[in-house]
Amino acid sequence: MIDEIDQKIIEALADNARLSIKELAQQVGLSSPSASERLRRLEERGVVARFTVDLDLRAIGYPLQAIVRIRPLPGKLHIVQRLIEDIPQITECDKVTGDDCFVARLHMRSIEQLDEILDRIADKAETSTAIIKTQPVKRRLPPL
Template structure:
């Protein structure tokens, strides 16, 4: 799917998405138009979905993180999913198989704030919450090769 040059371009962008096209071209040994064309094709193929910024939640005052497993009560699946989507402190959520329907990641400032968030779900779902102590593996991509 990806040739060696595409992988090299992606590795450089993963390290520094703000790199200039000129500098990227120099690093991979191609002209700027050639690299620009490769980037356009990677975006068209949805290999590159966006160029984004990585913000540390702690810098915004969100010093606590929790993982919450959510099991909607009978008939409440769609309502719970909507509540999850409408809760900005839930920064990631996966719909999963097994006993729980959702596994979410929450960023919050205080335990009281966590209680408030969970209380919104309490009438419509059972929750099981774990506070994150550390993250030995931050979000990362699978190997490019």
């Protein structure tokens, strides 16, 4: 479990992972050594797994996003999973229950690139694609 101070640390870092220990300590009402120790313990427990950067992928040439539901053909599950893992434009993928086995998020430079990617798995899986228009809810933490 996490306590109220851990929750404040997590929320502050989720908002800005580049906070200095001094800034973090000020935001959560601790001394710098105490904040540093709390953060170290959160990392050791695996609560904080990494610090990352949030890129605007449009700004670096990836204006299109799609969600692709993937249903491997019989006997092709492991082959399709390896293909998914090897396609760098697939930035996230979940193995799910239900009719589909995978739900993948792709970032692409063009619709033509989407076709090329889907063609790589077309003989091994059925796909259903939705182009993302907007993202009303960005990735966020669930209630802590």
